[in-house]
Amino acid sequence: MELYQHHWKDGTPVHLPLGKVVCIGRNYAEHAKELNNPVPSEPLLFIKPASSAVHLTRPLDFQGRKGQVHFETELAVLIGKPLTNVSASEAQAAILGYGLALDLTLRDLQSQLKDKGHPWERAKAFDGACPLSPFVAAEHFPNDHITFSLDINEQRQQSGDTRDMLFPIVPLLVHISRHFTLLPGDVVLTGTPKGVGPLLSEQTLKLQLEDKLSVFTKVV
Numbered sequence: 001m002e003l004y005q006h007h008w009k010d011g012t013p014v015h016l017p018l019g020k021v022v023c024i025g026r027n028y029a030e031h032a033k034e035l036n037n038p039v040p041s042e043p044l045l046f047i048k049p050a051s052s053a054v055h056l057t058r059p060l061d062f063q064g065r066k067g068q069v070h071f072e073t074e075l076a077v078l079i080g081k082p083l084t085n086v087s088a089s090e091a092q093a094a095i096l097g098y099g100l101a102l103d104l105t106l107r108d109l110q111s112q113l114k115d116k117g118h119p120w121e122r123a124k125a126f127d128g129a130c131p132l133s134p135f136v137a138a139e140h141f142p143n144d145h146i147t148f149s150l151d152i153n154e155q156r157q158q159s160g161d162t163r164d165m166l167f168p169i170v171p172l173l174v175h176i177s178r179h180f181t182l183l184p185g186d187v188v189l190t191g192t193p194k195g196v197g198p199l200l201s202e203q204t205l206k207l208q209l210e211d212k213l214s215v216f217t218k219v220v
Contacts, residue, residue, distance in 0.1 A: 004053040006078065006185065007134045008097070009213055014078070014135060016096075016185030021048040021130050022176055023074075023103055027165050027191025031072075034194045043167045043175050046120060048103075048130045053187075056102065056131035056207065059220045060199065069199050072103040072192035073150040073158045073207060075169075078135050083173060083182040091173035094182070097135035100148055100207045100215060101189050104129045107198070132187065133207060133215045140212055144169055150195070151206040158195035165191060 006014035025044035026037055033039070062069045080096030103124070110123035150158040162169060169190055176182060203219045 004050065004055065004132070006132075007055075009134045009136050011134070014097075014185075016078075016080070018050045018053055019183050019186050020050060021053065021101075021187045021189060022046075022182065023048060023124070023189040024167065024172060024191045027167055027172075028160070028193045029164075029166060030194040031192055031196065034196070039166070043172055045176065045179065046124060048125050048189075051127060052125050052129040054128050054131050056100065056133045056215050056217055059218050060102075060128070060131060060205075061220045062128070062199065063220070067106050067108040070105045070107040070196055071150070071199050071205075072105065072196045073148065073160065074101045074103050074189040074192050075099075075146060075148055075160060075162065075209075076101040076132060076135075077169060077173070077188040077190060079173075079182045079186045079188065080184055082184065083177040086174060086177045088170050088174055091170050091177065094173065095138045095169075096184075097137050098141055098146065098209065099133040099135040100209050100213065101133065101187070102131045102207075103189055103192060104131070104199075130189075131217070133209070133213060136209065136212045141210075147210055149208045151208070152203050154204075154206075157197070158193050160193040162190070164193065167191075 076099040078097040081094035106123040
């Protein structure tokens with residue numbers, strides 16, 4: 001399996017290894033409701049391993065995967081400094097870049113595991129479960145109000161706005177750092193808005209990060 005490597009929008013590599021991907025579940029209230037999940041009172045954290053990451057710019061191939069693969073479009077935060085028990089200002093200074101990601105889920109398997117009270121890893125951490133876009137340097141985002149979207153076959157499927165997050169980006173990083181260390185090269189996925197659903201063969205996807213990044217991919 002090819003080892004994933006972060007890249008900037010212009011194609012140059014980011015010379016940091018991906019150690020882990022920290023994901024935030026149910027960070028948009030409307031998404032929690034569409035899956036009949038309770039709205040959390042504190043961030044719901046889980047981790048995808050580095051082996052789950054692939055390049056979003058390449059075709060998505062799920063042939064042989066058991067059950068439907070559901071997409072969840074998310075704003076991805078690239079970490080540039082170690083974070084352990086940090087302040088808000090330290091967390092802000094550690095954001096190296098922003099990109100987009102698909103948090104892919106074997107939804108039927110996840111439901112089975114949840115019903116049994118088991119961990120979700122088999123449904124969330126499989127090889128290819130975290131397609132990541134190139135990153136745009138954080139300096140190009142003057143504030144924490146960031147928008148993003150997903151179109152499937154030229155139809156708008158998801159629209160995200162960080163103002164709708166239950167737990168905003170910087171407080172999220174502070175919260176995570178109190179539980180485990182974030183290292184340079186780690187990525188934080190900040191949750192998905194409503195509109196999730198299954199990926200189907202021959203679908204064409206366009207992910208847009210404001211006017212700063214457009215990524216196209218296809219399901220084969």
